[in-house]
Amino acid sequence: MLKARLYDFSLFFTAIAVAFGLGSFIQDKNTFFIALSFYWLFSMLYNHLRIIAQNGTTKFDYGINYSLSFGIFAGPLGLFIFEGIYRFSVYFLKKITKTADENEFFDTFYNIGAHVLIYSFGYYLFHLGYPFFEKIPFGFWILICILAVVTIMTSIALLSTAFYILGEIRSLQEMVQFLRQSINWLDQGKTAFTNGLLLLLLEQQQWEMIVALFILNYLVSRSFQSKSQMIKNKIERDKFEQMAYTDFLTSIPNRAFMDLKMSELNQTGEKLGIVVADIDKFKRINDTYNHAVGDRVIQHVANTLKSYLAEEDYVFRSGGEEFTLIIRNRSLDDTIKLVEKIRKGIETSSVEVEYQSVIHPITITSSFGLYYFKVNQYTSMEKGYIYADQLLLQSKELGKNKVTYKDELSRQTG
CATH class of the missing domain: 3.30.70.270 (Reverse transcriptase/Diguanylate cyclase domain)
Known part of the structure; x- marks a missing residue:
């Protein structure tokens, strides 16, 4: 567990070094704080829709993430401020509602450090690749899709390392299996196009359209979660009914x-x-x-x-x-x-x-x-x-x- 905590803090302090050592405000403060407010508000609203998964005894959550567009827009320093405020807001909310895990406080430092490093990497790749991709048809969207894949792969690599340190992943085969379980290409497509649209609207400061896109994304996600919960409940009911009507020894009806x-x-x-x-x-x-x-x-x-x-x-x-x-x-x-x-x-x-x-x-x-x-x-x-x-x-x-x-x-x- 000590190694895991050292890993969490090493990511966090590396993120600080990247944010303050290499980053700077690339937007005026008023524009930045308006964007920060919207992203924080809708990230908090969306947080309860995130899907909780588990690998062994370690839980992690995933869902659509807005950090790619915010990182490209605000740079590493702006991204660090957003992730710090957002992740600690989630932590204190869980403490108030008594839903925080035992290691929630330390996991918050991992979340801040990992996301700042991942999407700062995306920020530099975007500015490195944009001069080339802007010359080809749909180049912006191709680049955003590539960044979505690169950032999710980087995220999985950091998470796999954490699981390896904790002993939840012990072999390359288990790592490959975890990789397959973690990637949903439909989710990645949704992440890529949502962040691409947000980035275009941020650059034009189309705040009403940004709010509308956030609301639309929330409603779609909420609807999807409701249908998923209904299906899950039906599967569980069918499973319990099958258990009630099946002889445990022979597996034929009882x-x-x-x-x-x-x-x-x-x-x-x-x-x-x-x-x-x-x-x-x-x-x-x-x-x-x-x-x-x-x-x-x-x-x-x-x-x-x-x-x-x-x-x-x-x-x-x-x-x-x-x-x-x-x-x-x-x-x-x-x-x-x-x-x-x-x-x-x-x-x-x-x-x-x-x-x-x-x-x-x-x-x-x-x-x-x-x-x-x-x-x-x-x-x-x-x-x-x-x-x-x-x-x-x-x-x-x-x-x-x-x-x-x-x-x-x-x-x-x-």
Whole structure:
């Protein structure tokens, strides 16, 4: 941490040397203070829209930055004054609202030093390159875009160095990954064109247009953030819903989701087969090996069941070693053939498990109860499940590894 603090202050004092040693006021004071007031006001307004990201335990924020245009307009000394006032304003605001991080004070010196050095570099590159670029079509905008890329790359280099000192980045591969995560080319395009327009308006002292551009940029950013938050909230809701309806062991839908789908299917009136399946002699597997092996067997059966079903069918883990299938859009004969195929598939397959550092192939069988009916003609989905469960018990009593079925429509059993 001491190295990181030394790094922060070395950037800060280098920035002071650049600002006061090489810089000077290149604008009259009245013009400078008007520009400073507008930039400070809208930078503070925009600050709460900045996106917070994290690399390991270290947080950093990013978003559109106005320092490129202000640095070119006001020079290194003017830029230092702006960054100092703006960054400490942010710091004191966070202290007042109690949102400041533990290292916020030291990070403020890093932010001032890094931004002054980065955009002072941009200032010198602009004045070095402008005589050449002004001779070619759209040369000003090409130069601004180049400076936007150069300054963001310089910013990432300084930030990567800070993370390396903190131990958050340990290899070149991690640095490349951080680089990819940090660059959004659409954001860079927005930064380049906003700063280019601001610079042109500053040179002409078009204060009303500058205010209008700041407001427009704020409204667009605010709208984007609101939509992003809505999407993020929906993704989080969908994720929690998926977690609530997914069995953690097998990653197939759980009993709660089965109840939901049964309620939905009660409204369809379609013909379907509901199947309750159970792993035969499962307790013996747990007693012979352990529960970890038993879990592996359950996972194997779940994957096997899924592999036989069509997209419109459902499979649920409805109990410990019990599964429920809903087979749709098939005749009774086709449904029986499919369940028999599944039964044989489980019987002829094996699952390899590790027990006491030795690999053991385990073969298993499963029993099935199938109830075929037209939903809510006489029987609801919930009743159909109960009947299928009773048919499963008959399969168990008949010696296991069997399919017992009943067709409600023709009263056919087998």
